[in-house]
Structure formats: structure tokens, C-alpha cells
Amino acid sequence: MATHTVQSLSTGWEFRRSTNSTWLSAAQVPSEVHTELVRHGVIPDPFVDLNELKATWVSEETWHYRTTFATPTAEGCAGVTDLVFEGLDTFASVKLNGQTILQSDNMFVEHRVNVDKFLNSAASGTENMLEIVFESARRRGLEFTEAHPEHDFIVHQTEVSRGPVRKSQYHWGWDWGPILLTCGPWKPVRLETYVSRIEDIRVDYNITAVEEGKSAVEISLHAQVLGPAARLQIDLFLNEQIVCSFEGESGMSENGGIVSGWTYESGISSLEDAQLWWPRGYGPQSLYNIQLRAIADDGSTVLAEESQTIGFRKVELVQEKDISGQSFYFRVNDVDVFSGGSCWIPADSFVSRLDSQRYRDWIELISEGNQTMVRIWGGGIYEPGAFYAACDDLGILVWQDFMFACASYPTHPEYLSSVTTEARQNIRRLRNHPSVVIWCGNNEDYQLVERYDLDYIFEDKDPQSWLKTNFPARYIYEHLLPGLVREESRGSIYHPSSPWGNGKSTTLKVDPTVGDIHQWNVWHGDMKPYQKLPEMGGRFVSEFGMEAYPHLETMHKFITEPAERYPGSATIDFHNKAVGYERRLLTYLGENFRLKQDLPSFTHLTQVMQADAMSWAYKSWRRHWGSAGARRCGGVLVWQLNDCWPTISWSIVDYFMVKKPAYYAIKRAMAPLAVAVTRKFHDCTTRPADSLWRRDTGHVDPTKALSDISFDVWVSSSRLEVVQGLVVLRFVSIKTGQEVREKLEREVEIYPNSCTDVLADFKYEAGGGAGASKEHFVIHASLWLDGALVGSDASWPDPIKYLDFADRGVQVKRVDQSTVEITAEKPVKGFVFSERQGVKVSDNGFDLVPGEKPKVVRIEGGVADQLSWGFVGYDGKSS
Incomplete structure (x- = not known):
């Protein structure tokens, strides 16, 4: 007798528009209607043009x-x-053989429906008809906002319909x-x-001791x-060997002919020689497999079986008072x-x-x-699960946000009930993954409190009173969600929002002394020079960014009309x-570069600029990692890694997984051992507003960077x-390629x-003696x-x-099928290979200085001399 069978309902589906009686085949489930419409030619690819x-x-x-x-x-x-529906997007009515068995209004909730009484008799040979009707989420959202005028549905970025x-x-x-x-049906049906x-x-x-190995x-x-x-x-199991076993008796009961549930709780077992799970670079990622079997009365028949992969690690979010305010960093297995x-962000607009x-x-x-x-x-x-695995x-x-972003969400009972189910299911699904180290209530929702002067008194700790304010979602972030995390994932870290600093740090008013910050005064806000990022950090920078174009091949994929391939075209805009x-x-x-308006040159400059911004930020904020007891900055997370479609954005890797030079800048700054050098920045964009009227204030001298030179050098290490x-x-002349003073x-x-620190505020002197180089x-x-x-x-x-950058004397020499060596007779800024899909390079977007060893770059997925390249001041040619 089969005790547990699973039939995937992934094929044989059809779909149609409600106003059209013609059914079209669906490729498979999971499915999203746009992808099916593209496949049938009903709509063109929405990612193009x-x-x-x-x-x-x-x-x-x-x-x-x-x-x-x-x-x-x-x-x-x-x-x-x-019938199990892992995810229905979003307002779905499900019928089986003409009878409604489910109404769903939450994309993030899994549904399990007992269908015994709805199935046709197996003996009849008649197949069962399963139909799902999806209503417009936009229309339903607008209807809800109109029906609930008591709540102010403030949303950023989009129209108000998404709020509820x-x-x-x-x-x-x-x-x-x-x-x-x-x-x-965006997830499997079975x-x-x-x-x-x-x-x-x-x-x-509970890890009672942490030792090496x-x-x-x-x-x-x-x-x-x-x-x-x-x-x-x-x-x-560890490496397919049993290291620990549990066994327990059942507590089964029956109710109306359908067996009810029972709960098993083991005692505490000790594993004296456990192997721990570590973050990359700090130790091995030891993983165990736990296997459960429900055994029948005969003592041998397995009625049900499940297994999960787990890892043992000790994680703390260290928030201690110090000279700079209050720290914010992670400690794993007693190591900072x-x-x-x-x-x-989702890696596709259509994640199926x-x-x-x-x-x-x-x-x-x-x-x-x-x-x-x-x-x-x-x-x-x-x-x-594949992502977390x-x-x-x-x-x-993994820093895991709950799915709330840039809005003031409602808190009526039905909504809170749905959110409770959503959160509980996903906490349970993810809690045994050792990589998930923090749960966070939302993204930037507290920004609305400040911008719209919503009710928020940090000292008020009564959750019921929050529901009566014009910012009731505080109840979700500071009561509902942390309670569910405590209940379902004991000992896990919860953070009310990103950013969050004890109720006062938002993207509008950054407090660098506490919590995490989103630093958007570069690009957004004050639009400060990105060279000032080092002084704009915080205890943990969980967002910041700079835009750049993707590589040309990606641009050509979504701009099919050659006449549109120029900066500022309608398609690019x-x-x-x-x-x-x-x-x-x-x-x-x-502010930083000599502008060129052809697409290859413009693309290259945006990429070099983005890489520069990443370099300034990562190497300098990593410097603020400091040492034990003096962690001024606990982490840096760029906005953003990826794209959901082919676009121009802040991503460091485009939709087709082609890396921008900024990716490599971060890679170099985050190496286990990384040397860094920065000179004093002279902001040539600063011009006092009253400089025309005052004799003692003039324009900033653009040559000041020649006469006032000091620099810092340091080494960052994640080695233990x-x-x-x-x-x-x-010190190498940009004009001649010769050294202007003795090396140090x-x-x-x-x-x-x-x-x-190697050198701090070191004053430059030409030739090792008095006077500055001109x-x-x-x-x-x-x-x-x-x-x-x-x-x-x-x-x-700078700038x-x-x-x-004339006459750089760059040579790109092919060593073998997959390796090139690059040299220059004079310093080169921003050497970039124009990457394309399916090709990997070991480094990109780097600078070249004469007198150093040739730069060796390995290329996978293509011939080493078939990638075009360029650098600042050079439009780019094939090697």
C-alpha cells in the first residue's frame, strides 16, 4: 500500500482572458500570465524597447x-x-469540479486543501477539472483603498493600489x-x-562551547x-554518517474520520564534537541532514518521511555603547x-x-x-529554498526583510490575520537555514513617519495604542512580527526596519551613531560628491549606490533600433x-570626467564612475571596521546587486548576469587582505553662494590638489x-610615467x-625633500x-x-586562449573590457601603473583577444 504519493500538476494547463472564450496552452506551472502571452505572440517581450x-x-x-x-x-x-498550492498570485478563486474550494488574497501564502469530498470517483474514469480565476490586483487594491477612507494609504514609488x-x-x-x-500560479501545484x-x-x-574544528x-x-x-x-547525519538519533511515541487521535495532528518534542541531546557552520572566509560550511520517519504499528512501515539540511552556528547582533554611539555588527561563533x-531584488519580473x-x-x-x-x-x-540552500x-x-516596503500599510483584522499566516509560514520554511541570521520588519517604512509627520512616540510601548494612530503599521513591525519570530524561530535576531536606529534613524534623517542607515545623500538627497562617502558612513550601511549603464551587448539586447542607441534616447530614458x-x-x-556623448564612451564613463564610488565607500567604510571594541562600521551593502529586467540602474551586475566594473571594485576592496590608499579630497564643485560679494571668499582653487597633498594608507584583514x-x-607622473619621488x-x-593603519595624514613632499611637485x-x-x-x-x-590621458602606450598581449597580459607606459584610469553574457573575466575596471608587473586577466567562455576594451581618454578598440 502506498502511504504517501505526490503528483505534480505542472503540465496540461490552459489559460484565457475572461472576455475571450479561446483557451491557450500554458507552457507549465509555475506560470505567470505575461510569459504565456509572450509565448503565444499576444504581447511582445515587455523587456525590449x-x-x-x-x-x-x-x-x-x-x-x-x-x-x-x-x-x-x-x-x-x-x-x-x-491539493497544495504553494503560491497563487494574488486574488485567486479556485474551483474543483465546479465547486469553490479556496479563496486566496495573499501571494506569499501556501494553501493546502483537503479535496476528498470534491473528487470524482476513480472508478468512473472521469477526470477532475481544476480551475483558478485571478482577478486584477490593481483593481482590487483601488477598491479597497476607496472602501477604507479611515486609513491614509501613503505609498512611495507607485500608485496607491499596492498598499493593501x-x-x-x-x-x-x-x-x-x-x-x-x-x-x-507562480509556484508549484501538486x-x-x-x-x-x-x-x-x-x-x-544551543552552542555551549566554541573551539577550533x-x-x-x-x-x-x-x-x-x-x-x-x-x-x-x-x-x-553528517557526511552520510549518523551522529545523533531521537525516538518518540505518537500522540495520535482521530476526529470525524480524518486523523488529527500530534506534536513531538524530544529531550535535549548533546553533540560533543559538532562541526560548526561559518560565513565564507572564516571557516567551513559544515551542514547536517536531519531525517524524520513516521513508523507504523508494525514497526517497519514508513508512513511519512521528511528531511532538512541544517547547520549549527552562534549568531549575535552586537549593539553596545561605545565612543562613537552604539555598535551594530554581527558576531558568528564568537568571531566578529x-x-x-x-x-x-527579485532576479526577474517573472520569477517563475x-x-x-x-x-x-x-x-x-x-x-x-x-x-x-x-x-x-x-x-x-x-x-x-534554492536561494537559501x-x-x-x-x-x-542572509539579511531577510519581511515583505513591506516604502508604504503605510493597513492593520484591519483580516489584513493582520493574513500577514500572520504569511510570516509564520515563511519563518518556519526558512528558520533552519544557518545562512539566515536576521529578520527585518520592512524597508524604509519609518521614513514616512518623518516625511508626513505621522504619529510616533518611541517611548509609548503599548501596541494597542499604536493601532489608533495614523501610523498603525508600527503594530506589525514592533509587536506582531517580532512575536512571531520569537515563537517560531527561538533565539533569532529581529530588527524592526531598515534603516532603524532606536526609532530615530531614517533615510531622511540619518543618524550615523546608531543602528543601520541608508546613505542616499550621494545620488539622492544632497547629491554630495561620492568622494565624500568615507565621511558619510554609519554603524552599518545597509543601502547606498551609484548608477551606471550595463555593458553594450546588454544595451543592444533591449534597444533593437540602432537609431535609439545614444545616451538620452527615448528608449534609454x-x-x-x-x-x-x-x-x-x-x-x-x-563633475568628474570629460564628457563624450557616443554610447560606448558614455557607457564606459558611467561604469568607471560607479566603480570609483564603490571603491571609495567599501575600502573606507571597511577601514572603520577598526578592531575589537572599536567597530565604527559593521557592514556595507550596496544598492543593488542585480536587476529584474534589462535596464540602467544602481546594480553592479545586470539582468543577464554580466558584471559591471563596480562588482570588481567591491571584490578588490573586500579581499581577505586589502591595501588601500586615499589622498585628501579637494571638492572643486564647492563655490560659496556669496563669493561675488565678499573679498575674502573666492572660487575653490582647482590646482589645490597639486599643492596640498596628504594621504592615508591602511590594510584591512578578515584573516584571523x-x-x-x-x-x-x-608616485608616478600621469604625464610622463616616471616616478616623481623615491618610493616608500x-x-x-x-x-x-x-x-x-600604515600611514595617516602623510604629507607628500617631492623627491623625498621639501616642496611639492607641480x-x-x-x-x-x-x-x-x-x-x-x-x-x-x-x-x-580629483577631478x-x-x-x-593621451599616448598611454597600452599593450594587451594574448598569452594563451584564455589569458591576456596588460601593460601601460603611463598611468591608465579605468581599463574596462566590454563584457558580454556567458563570458567571465577574472578582473575588470582596474587601473594600470607603469613599472608594475603586467596585469594578468583570465577569460572564460570566450577567446582572450575577442573582447573590446577601453580606458578613460580612449574610446576603445579590439585587442
Whole structure:
């Protein structure tokens, strides 16, 4: 007798518009209606040209999906038959054989429906008809806002209809994404028949000792089981070897012929030689497999079986008072971890197209970039298991937002009930992943409190009183969600919002002394020069960014008309959703570079500028990591890692997984050992408003960078042991390529997991003696260990547009099929290979200084001399 069978209902589906009686085939489920319409040629690809506008009507319609399936035979269903819908987007009415079995209004909720009484008799041979009707989320959202005038539905970025709808918020469009309000069965649908079923598994553990290589762990297990079983057999495996076992008796009972559930709670077992899970770069990612079996009365028949992968790690969010305010950083297994990484948005506007390998590829890209953390932004989705499994395998820490972003959400009882189910299900699904280290209530919702003067008294700790204010969502973030996290994932870290600093830090009013901050006074806000980012940090920078174009091949994929391939074309403007981006992008480019308006040159300059901004931020804020007891900055997460469609945005990797030079700038700054050099920045954009009227105030001298030169040099280390190194500094003329003074060498003891200053506010003197050089030069720092080059950095005079890059003498020499060596006779800024999909390069967007070893770049997926390249002042040619 079969005890548990699963039938995937992934094929045989049809769909139609409610006003059209013609059914069209659906490729498969999971499905989203836009992808099916593109496949049938009903709408053009909305990612190309201006085609998004040709798909706006889709979101206004009602859509039907249907399929048929056979009733399981008596042999296969000796017990209960359920239909399971892992996710329906969003307002869905489900009928089975003409009878309504489910009404859903939350995209993030899984539904399980017992359908025994709705199925046709297996003996009749008549198949069952399953139909799902999806109403317009936009129309339903607008109807709700009109029906509830007592709540002020404030939303940023989009129209008000998204506020009351539990659906991916970015579907309404964002300042980096299109308006594509899709619908459909976006997650798998399946038919399950079973006698018993293991419904939930929670592993609680306490690490009682942390030692190198192994530690002591106390483990207890909690499970919910539906159906008859004499006992549970539970085994914990490491490398396919059982290291611990549990066993327990059932507490089964029956109710109306349908078996009810029972809860199993083990005692505490000790694992004296446990192997811990570590973030990448700090130790191995040891993972255990826990396997549960529900055993029948005969003692041998397995009625139900489930397994999960878990890892043991100790995580703390360290928030201690110090000289700079209150710290904010993560400590894993008693080791402080600098959380350098990225913010993540859904990797597609239609996530049903993403498979497990695609998620694995993305997480590998994060790991290869020396990043330690990824933040899942609150306007997207709770990602599928494949995403978190890859983070577990590769040691990437996950900051998990709940799905709330940039809005004032309602709190009527039905909404709170839906949010409770949503949160509980997803906490349970993700809590055993060792990579998930923090849950966060929302993204930027507290910004609305300040901007719209909403009610918020931090000292008021009565949750019921919050519901009576014009910011009732505080109840969700400071009462409901933290309570669910405590209940379902004991010991997990919860943070009310990002940003959050004890109720007073928002993106509008940044408090750098407490909590995490979103630093948008570069690009947005005050639009400060990105060279000032080092002084604009905080205890944890969870958002900041700078826009850049993707590589040319990507541009050509979404701009099919050659006449539109120029900066500022209608198509390019349409694909850049950032408000006022033209003024912002051109301002930053104009302040720093000599502008060129052809698309290849303009693209290259935006990329070099973005990489520069990332370099200034990551290396300087990592410097603020300091040392134990003096952690001024606990982490940096760029906005954003990825795109959901081909576009121009703040991403450092485009939709097709082609990396921009900024990706490599972060990779270099986040290396286990990274040397950094920065000179004093002279802001040539500053002109006092009253300079025309006062004799003592004039325009800033643009040559000041020549006469007032001081610089800092330091080494950042994430290694856990002391390292002896040599730092070499060279001063090379940009005009001639010759050294303008003797090089400096410093033996340095690099402290573990710290920043070690080599030179601080060092005053430059030409030739090693008195007087300043009258010639522009680049400062080149290199770090050597035992005669081997570990890393390097370069500091240039600002702005770059004042420099002449003629006659650089660049040579790109092919060594073999996949390797090139690059040299230059004079300093080169921003050497960039124009990457394309399917091709990987080991480094990009780097500077070249004569007198150093040739720069070696490895290229995978293409021939080494087939990529075009360019640098600042050079339009680019094929090598």
C-alpha cells in the first residue's frame, strides 16, 4: 500500500482572458500570465524597447487557468487527498469540479486543501477539472483603498493600489523596474495522498562551547505530525554518517474520520564534537541532514518521511555603547564578521522563469566577489529554498526583510490575520537555514513617519495604542512580527526596519551613531560628491549606490533600433526608471570626467564612475571596521546587486548576469587582505553662494590638489591571524610615467580581523625633500607577503577631467586562449573590457601603473583577444 504519493500538476494547463472564450496552452506551472502571452505572440517581450507600454492592459483583466487530473486510485490514497498550492498570485478563486474550494488574497501564502469530498470517483474514469480565476490586483487594491477612507494609504514609488495588497510590491514598478502586474500560479501545484504527514520540523540548539574544528552543541527537536504513527524515528547525519538519533511515541487521535495532528518534542541531546557552520572566509560550511520517519504499528512501515539540511552556528547582533554611539555588527561563533555585500531584488519580473541553477549561479557570483552578506529587500518575494540552500553551501549571510516596503500599510483584522499566516509560514520554511541570521520588519517604512509627520512616540510601548494612530503599521513591525519570530524561530535576531536606529534613524534623517542607515545623500538627497562617502558612513550601511549603464551587448539586447542607441534616447530614458536620473547622472559625470556623448564612451564613463564610488565607500567604510571594541562600521551593502529586467540602474551586475566594473571594485576592496590608499579630497564643485560679494571668499582653487597633498594608507584583514607584510608606495607622473619621488616601503604587522593603519595624514613632499611637485601623479600602493603580490590600490588627483590621458602606450598581449597580459607606459584610469553574457573575466575596471608587473586577466567562455576594451581618454578598440 502506498502511504504517501505526490503528483505534480505542472503540465496540461490552459489559460484565457475572461472576455475571450479561446483557451491557450500554458507552457507549465509555475506560470505567470505575461510569459504565456509572450509565448503565444499576444504581447511582445515587455523587456525590449518600449514594449512594456503594450502590456499595461494585462493587469486590468481577469485571467483563468485550468487543468484536469485523474483521481488517485484506492491503492494510492488510503487516507487523505490534498491539493497544495504553494503560491497563487494574488486574488485567486479556485474551483474543483465546479465547486469553490479556496479563496486566496495573499501571494506569499501556501494553501493546502483537503479535496476528498470534491473528487470524482476513480472508478468512473472521469477526470477532475481544476480551475483558478485571478482577478486584477490593481483593481482590487483601488477598491479597497476607496472602501477604507479611515486609513491614509501613503505609498512611495507607485500608485496607491499596492498598499493593501499582499503581493510583490515591485510588480507596481520601482525606480529600477517596470510596471508589470502579473498574475498566475507562480509556484508549484501538486496533489498529495497520504496516511500520515510530517507537517513541521523545528530544530532548537544551543552552542555551549566554541573551539577550533569542533564544538559542543545541545539539540532538541520539535515536529508536528498528521495521521497515525506508532513512533517517530529521527536521525542526524553528517557526511552520510549518523551522529545523533531521537525516538518518540505518537500522540495520535482521530476526529470525524480524518486523523488529527500530534506534536513531538524530544529531550535535549548533546553533540560533543559538532562541526560548526561559518560565513565564507572564516571557516567551513559544515551542514547536517536531519531525517524524520513516521513508523507504523508494525514497526517497519514508513508512513511519512521528511528531511532538512541544517547547520549549527552562534549568531549575535552586537549593539553596545561605545565612543562613537552604539555598535551594530554581527558576531558568528564568537568571531566578529564584517558584513560586506549587496542588497538583492527579485532576479526577474517573472520569477517563475528562474530555476535552481540560476539561483545557484547568483550566489556563486556573490561568493566570488568576496561578499559576505546579501540583504533580501522587502519589496520583492521570500525567495525559494534554492536561494537559501546555495547561501548555506557557500557561507553567505542572509539579511531577510519581511515583505513591506516604502508604504503605510493597513492593520484591519483580516489584513493582520493574513500577514500572520504569511510570516509564520515563511519563518518556519526558512528558520533552519544557518545562512539566515536576521529578520527585518520592512524597508524604509519609518521614513514616512518623518516625511508626513505621522504619529510616533518611541517611548509609548503599548501596541494597542499604536493601532489608533495614523501610523498603525508600527503594530506589525514592533509587536506582531517580532512575536512571531520569537515563537517560531527561538533565539533569532529581529530588527524592526531598515534603516532603524532606536526609532530615530531614517533615510531622511540619518543618524550615523546608531543602528543601520541608508546613505542616499550621494545620488539622492544632497547629491554630495561620492568622494565624500568615507565621511558619510554609519554603524552599518545597509543601502547606498551609484548608477551606471550595463555593458553594450546588454544595451543592444533591449534597444533593437540602432537609431535609439545614444545616451538620452527615448528608449534609454524609458528603461531608466529613476526620477531625475538625467540631471543626477550628468551632474556626477560632469563633475568628474570629460564628457563624450557616443554610447560606448558614455557607457564606459558611467561604469568607471560607479566603480570609483564603490571603491571609495567599501575600502573606507571597511577601514572603520577598526578592531575589537572599536567597530565604527559593521557592514556595507550596496544598492543593488542585480536587476529584474534589462535596464540602467544602481546594480553592479545586470539582468543577464554580466558584471559591471563596480562588482570588481567591491571584490578588490573586500579581499581577505586589502591595501588601500586615499589622498585628501579637494571638492572643486564647492563655490560659496556669496563669493561675488565678499573679498575674502573666492572660487575653490582647482590646482589645490597639486599643492596640498596628504594621504592615508591602511590594510584591512578578515584573516584571523597576524600577518607580516610589506607595503610599497610609488608616485608616478600621469604625464610622463616616471616616478616623481623615491618610493616608500613600510614593513607592517597586519592585525587579525582588523584595519591596520600604515600611514595617516602623510604629507607628500617631492623627491623625498621639501616642496611639492607641480606635476599630477598617481599614488600606487601594493601589498606583498613573502615576496608575492597580494593586492594593490591607486589614488588619483580629483577631478579626473583635469588630467590628460593621451599616448598611454597600452599593450594587451594574448598569452594563451584564455589569458591576456596588460601593460601601460603611463598611468591608465579605468581599463574596462566590454563584457558580454556567458563570458567571465577574472578582473575588470582596474587601473594600470607603469613599472608594475603586467596585469594578468583570465577569460572564460570566450577567446582572450575577442573582447573590446577601453580606458578613460580612449574610446576603445579590439585587442
